[in-house]
Amino acid sequence: MRREKETYSAYIKNKNYLKETRTLGATEFIFNLFKTTTYNYYDLKLLYQKKLNKIEAISKLINIIGYMSILGLSIYLIIDNKITVGAFAAVYASISNLFGLFEEIFEYRLHDVVEIFVKVKKYINFLNFEENSNGGKNIIDEITNIELKNVYFTYPSGKAAIKNVNLKIKKGDRIAIIGKNGAGKTTLSKLILGLYKPEKGEIYYNGIASSLLSSETIIKKGTAVFQNFNKYKITLRENIAISNMKDENNEEKIKNTLNYIGINYNDKKFINSINTILSKEFEGIELSGGQWQKVAIGRGIFKDYDIIILDEPTASLDPIAENELYEKFEEISREKIAIIITHRLASIKYCNKIAIMDNGKIIDIGTHEELINRSEYYRNLWYAQAELYINDSKNKIPS
Numbered sequence: 001m002r003r004e005k006e007t008y009s010a011y012i013k014n015k016n017y018l019k020e021t022r023t024l025g026a027t028e029f030i031f032n033l034f035k036t037t038t039y040n041y042y043d044l045k046l047l048y049q050k051k052l053n054k055i056e057a058i059s060k061l062i063n064i065i066g067y068m069s070i071l072g073l074s075i076y077l078i079i080d081n082k083i084t085v086g087a088f089a090a091v092y093a094s095i096s097n098l099f100g101l102f103e104e105i106f107e108y109r110l111h112d113v114v115e116i117f118v119k120v121k122k123y124i125n126f127l128n129f130e131e132n133s134n135g136g137k138n139i140i141d142e143i144t145n146i147e148l149k150n151v152y153f154t155y156p157s158g159k160a161a162i163k164n165v166n167l168k169i170k171k172g173d174r175i176a177i178i179g180k181n182g183a184g185k186t187t188l189s190k191l192i193l194g195l196y197k198p199e200k201g202e203i204y205y206n207g208i209a210s211s212l213l214s215s216e217t218i219i220k221k222g223t224a225v226f227q228n229f230n231k232y233k234i235t236l237r238e239n240i241a242i243s244n245m246k247d248e249n250n251e252e253k254i255k256n257t258l259n260y261i262g263i264n265y266n267d268k269k270f271i272n273s274i275n276t277i278l279s280k281e282f283e284g285i286e287l288s289g290g291q292w293q294k295v296a297i298g299r300g301i302f303k304d305y306d307i308i309i310l311d312e313p314t315a316s317l318d319p320i321a322e323n324e325l326y327e328k329f330e331e332i333s334r335e336k337i338a339i340i341i342t343h344r345l346a347s348i349k350y351c352n353k354i355a356i357m358d359n360g361k362i363i364d365i366g367t368h369e370e371l372i373n374r375s376e377y378y379r380n381l382w383y384a385q386a387e388l389y390i391n392d393s394k395n396k397i398p399s
């Protein structure tokens with residue numbers, strides 16, 4: 001609840017969110033969310049404090065009863081002439097010290113120790129979480145073919161995202177996956193990359209079931225440029241090398257990658273060339289959306305990979321940069337297994353196969369020519385986009 005309260009507070013106070021929240025006129029809505037969570041949070045805190053006070057009051061009462069009993073017993077012993085007044089004073093003083101000491105130990109120190117102990121235990125449990133390993137030991141030097149057999153995948157939320165998918169891909173293939181939002185394209189790519197495990201069915205790499213392979217094998221061999229890539233607030237060099245840290249100091253390779261994707265690190269904007277931090281917050285610079293996307297592509301291809309997945313890699317690029325990337329796609333994917341998730345059909349001419357996904361299934365797969373003839377969905381998509389891009393569509397669209 002505290003985190004929720006802080007998040008809503010950030011939406012109306014933090015500079016990264018403020019601009020959009022205000023422009024959208026959403027300040028009041030968010031403020032109400034913030035107010036409700038704040039009330040709930042402090043209500044809960046009050047309840048907790050009340051409980052704590054009750055426990056403390058009971059423990060104090062027990063303390064007083066004990067104290068009074070000892071005092072009563074000592075007075076009784078004096079009256080009965082069993083102890084002297086001097087002995088009574090000595091007992092009284094030490095009892096009083098002892099109670100003070102116990103109070104200190106139980107109420108404050110022990111309370112702290114228990115609280116810290118619980119936190120540390122939770123933390124250790126978290127660190128000891130088993131890595132989701134496939135359990136297998138086999139390692140493949142180069143992945144040259146992948147086969148998905150009757151693969152299903154459901155998210156913990158209960159959403160069945162992939163339903164009975166069968167697909168064969170081999171080295172040199174360039175497959176485009178198209179389909180509506182939520183069809184399961186990204187989930188499928190994550191399964192292929194070994195980031196998720198199939199719930200049912202199996203994925204075979206070079207004919208070996210993924211459950212028999214060490215999980216690092218697949219993850220080491222795959223690379224991806226995801227739509228919602230990270231904007232790491234570290235140097236340009238690190239932002240590229242992060243996918244392959246053993247080459248962090250290979251300046252030539254980093255510069256070649258930057259030149260390839262069209263980031264001009266010699267521009268005076270990059271105050272420390274490739275060592276410029278990509279965040280004003282840390283005395284660096286801010287990149288534009290398009291430049292960030294290029295960095296994300298750069299870090300994707302900096303890795304030594306057998307499988308490359310590009311998930312809407314051109315969403316933030318201008319049309320010229322988009323075209324340049326597509327032209328490089330052939331090179332990036334040469335002798336690899338390449339999958340491009342896209343809704344821009346312009347990229348499809350670089351692919352030898354197109355898979356259409358709908359509602360977690362591959363509903364058709366084929367070449368452009370095959371699909372344009374037999375798939376109404378594909379035909380509609382193609383002509384809708386062709387009209388958007390090309391005026392003289394009759395002459396430009398491949399038959």
Ligand code: ADP
Nearest residue numbers: 155157159161180181182183184185186187188
């Ligand atoms: P696409 O890439 O085709 O847009 P996705 O693979 O992202 O589709 O999503 C497929 C379905 O799974 C959607 O209904 C989506 O809402 C759901 N989904 C995606 N990611 C998650 C997640 N992390 N948790 C729960 N459901 C998810």
